[in-house]
Amino acid sequence: xxxxxxxxxxxxxxxxxxxxxxxxxxxxxxxxxxxxxxxxxxxxxxxxxxxxxxxxxxxxxxxxxxxxxxxxxxxxxxxxxxxxxxxxxxxxxxxxxxxxxxxxxxxxxxxxxxxxxxxxxxxxxxxxxxxxxxxxxxxxxxxxxxxxxxxxxxxxxxxxxxxxxxxxxxxxxxxxxxxxxxxxxxxxxxxxxxxxxxxxxxxxxxxxxxxxxxxxxxxxxxxxxxxxxxxxxxx
Amino acid sequence: xxxxxxxxxxxxxxxxxxxxxxxxxxxxxxxxxxxxxxxxxxxxxxxxxxxxxxxxxxxxxxxxxxxxxxxxxxxxxxxxxxxxxxxxxxxxxxxxxxxxxxxxxxxxxxxxxxxxxxxxxxxxxxxxxxxxxxxxxxxxxxxxxxxxxxxxxxxxxxxxxxxxxxxxxxxxxxxxxxxxxxxxxxxxxxxxxxxxxxxxxxxxxxxxxxxxxxxxxxxxxxxxxxxxxxxxxxxxxxxxxxxxxxxxxxxxxxxxxx
Numbered sequence: 001x002x003x004x005x006x007x008x009x010x011x012x013x014x015x016x017x018x019x020x021x022x023x024x025x026x027x028x029x030x031x032x033x034x035x036x037x038x039x040x041x042x043x044x045x046x047x048x049x050x051x052x053x054x055x056x057x058x059x060x061x062x063x064x065x066x067x068x069x070x071x072x073x074x075x076x077x078x079x080x081x082x083x084x085x086x087x088x089x090x091x092x093x094x095x096x097x098x099x100x101x102x103x104x105x106x107x108x109x110x111x112x113x114x115x116x117x118x119x120x121x122x123x124x125x126x127x128x129x130x131x132x133x134x135x136x137x138x139x140x141x142x143x144x145x146x147x148x149x150x151x152x153x154x155x156x157x158x159x160x161x162x163x164x165x166x167x168x169x170x171x172x173x174x175x176x177x178x179x180x181x182x183x184x185x186x187x188x189x190x191x192x193x194x195x196x197x198x199x200x201x202x203x204x205x206x207x208x209x210x211x212x213x214x215x216x217x218x219x220x221x222x223x224x225x226x227x228x229x230x231x232x233x234x235x
Numbered sequence: 236x237x238x239x240x241x242x243x244x245x246x247x248x249x250x251x252x253x254x255x256x257x258x259x260x261x262x263x264x265x266x267x268x269x270x271x272x273x274x275x276x277x278x279x280x281x282x283x284x285x286x287x288x289x290x291x292x293x294x295x296x297x298x299x300x301x302x303x304x305x306x307x308x309x310x311x312x313x314x315x316x317x318x319x320x321x322x323x324x325x326x327x328x329x330x331x332x333x334x335x336x337x338x339x340x341x342x343x344x345x346x347x348x349x350x351x352x353x354x355x356x357x358x359x360x361x362x363x364x365x366x367x368x369x370x371x372x373x374x375x376x377x378x379x380x381x382x383x384x385x386x387x388x389x390x391x392x393x394x395x396x397x398x399x400x401x402x403x404x405x406x407x408x409x410x411x412x413x414x415x416x417x418x419x420x421x422x423x424x425x426x427x428x429x430x431x432x433x434x435x436x437x438x439x440x441x442x443x444x445x446x447x448x449x450x451x452x453x454x455x456x457x458x459x460x461x462x463x464x465x466x467x468x469x470x471x472x473x474x475x476x477x478x479x480x481x482x483x484x485x486x487x488x489x490x491x492x493x
Contacts, residue, residue: 017481018488059470061477084456084470085265105452107427 003071004094004173004204005057006033010066010080012052013230025230026052030066032223036172039195039205039218044225050208051100053225054175056080057206058097059087070094070173092120097175098166102158104151110136111146114164121169128168135164139190155182167194174198176207180214192217239301241266241407241439242287247296249282255463256282260296262458262468266406267437271454271471273444273486279463280443281411287441288328288409289318300407323353327400331412333392337384337399343370344380346399354403369398373428390421394428401432408433410442414449426452447490451475459483 010030015023027049034040042050055061056079057068063080070077072094077086091097096117105113111132118128136146139160145153150161159182166174176195180188188211195218198205209215215222240263249256257279264270272280285291287298289310299307303325310318322328330336337346347366348356356362367377373394384392393413400408413429414422430453433440442453450457450471458468459480467480478484 014477015479017484055476060472062469062473062479084473085268087470087473088455105427105430106423 003033004036005071005206006067006069007031007053007057008067008069010053010056010068011064011230012049012056012061013064027225027228028065028230030228034173034204034206036202036204037199038220039199039207041215041219041222042206042208042225043215043222048225049228050225051177053228054097054177054206054208058095058175059091092117094171095173095175096166096169096171098163098177098179100177100181102150102162102165104149104158106151107149109147110141110150110153110161113150113161114168117165117169131168132164135168136160138194139164140187156184156187159183160187163191163194167198170201170203172203174203174205176205176209178208178210180209180211188214239305240264241301242298243307244287244298245296247283247286247293247298249279249286249291249293255279257286257293257460258463260458260465262465264407264439264441266439268456269433269438269440269442269454271442271444271450271457272460273447273450273457274460275445275486278460280460282463283460284409284411284441284443288322288326289313290328303406323350324403325406327403327405327408329393329396329400329408329410329413331415333384333389333396336396337392339385340383342381342383343375343387343395346384346395347402350399350403365402369402370395372432373398374424388421390417390425393417393425397425397429397432401436401438404436406439408438408440410440410444412444412446413442414444414446422449429453447475447486459486 008031011028013023013025015021030053042053044050052061056063059079066080068079070079070090072090077090079087079090111129114132114136115125115128118131119125141157141160145157150158153161163179180191183191192214195205242264245261247260248258260283272283274280282291286293292311298310300310301307328336344363344366347369348362351362351365367380370380371377375391375394384395387395414425417425426449444450454471457471457474458465459474459482460466461482467474467478467483474483475487478487
């Protein structure tokens with residue numbers, strides 16, 4: 001099976017133009033690859049740049065240097081230099097992302113928030129809603145909430161909507177930014193099951209999990225992000 | 236998805252005497268894409284929108300539009316009549332002030348029906364049925380169809396203007412501060428409505444706004460303008476979450492958190 005994602009020598013810094021242009025280096029020399037059917041975990045303390053790496057892989061943060069090669073639509077694309085339109089196509093078809101927080105849209109129901117990525121991929125709306133119902137039920141979100149916009153939900157409820165939205169599609173690569181942070185034990189176990197199912201389906205997962213038990217349960221490999229600290233580069 | 240853009244803009248500039256309106260703007264817009272143009276007043280975003288919609292002729296540069304037959308036509312070389320036809324059929328223009336885009340003294344139904352008649356519809360029953368359908372899509376009660384927009388609230392007028400623009404099935408819609416001047420609760424409803432319509436109809440749109448939240452909600456791509464020039468462009472979430480140009484950083488850091 002081909003390697004779906006290869007990161008080589010990626011660097012990222014922030015230049016704060018409103019603070020006399022000081023430059024905050026985040027990571028440098030980031031190089032790794034992820035494999036289909038495996039869950040790779042980014043490890044390291046807060047502030048080491050784990051989330052920034054995920055955001056670069058999703059095109060949400062710009063990349064200063066290096067390459068992010070993704071297998072997309074039968075070819076190879078360098079996400080570090082891709083046009084916005086290409087990044088959008090990669091997000092639609094190839095790379096899924098479960099963020100830490102749900103960005104809610106007024107008046108859109110939880111059910112449609114979850115079904116939306118499938119509809120964008122061309123699936124018929126009712127079929128997509130059917131799958132959304134099944135996932136929300138699996139994640140124990142009370143049925144009376146499904147028709148409501150998630151803006152007023154609790155943190156844990158929003159998180160489960162977010163997880164369902166990320167897991168509903170068949171994206172071959174799935175990025176997970178602390179998907180279990182605000183979940184109780186029962187729902188953490190559901191997420192562990194969902195991740196196992198994705199692995200079995202050949203999806204390449206890359207995630208950040210601060211929860212030790214979840215990490216133990218899902219990780220095939222841990223990448224220590226402190227190795228990518230700027231200025232600490234081994235040749 | 237098509238592999239060709241709907242609109243190609245190259246080195247577009249507009250000067251008012253020695254004053255810069257917009258300077259050397261280039262981009263492509265694909266079908267189904269929503270592009271937000273943001274910046275403060277005086278940044279040139281409205282000048283750009285008016286040039287693109289041919290309400291204003293640029294000083295230099297080109298813009299070509301892919302017609303329904305697949306041929307690209309250079310907008311500024313078309314005859315006035317051809318441009319007007321495009322404006323009535325394939326394009327929409329949503330003004331910030333609904334009074335600029337509506338006829339305030341004819342009924343809501345006629346405001347919508349008029350655009351249909353302009354594209355050759357003559358069957359009264361069908362025009363009225365389509366008007367009723369569009370009013371309901373923009374959440375205007377059916378029993379208001381014979382009222383004049385003068386009797387409507389600001390939010391309703393804006394929704395009516397949107398119906399009037401979309402009834403002919405345009406492929407490209409220009410919007411100038413579509414939620415400006417509305418109460419926030421009305422704004423949220425309108426934004427949500429616009430977002431749904433744009434997605435369902437697969438519209439391409441160019442939305443000028445100074446409100447970054449509007450840009451985040453409606454657009455996939457964004458251009459930031461200052462003093463007539465594009466200082467930053469890219470995916471909307473990338474520009475907002477990782478702004479690189481000094482001016483974009485200033486704009487993003489100036490958003491009030493609630």
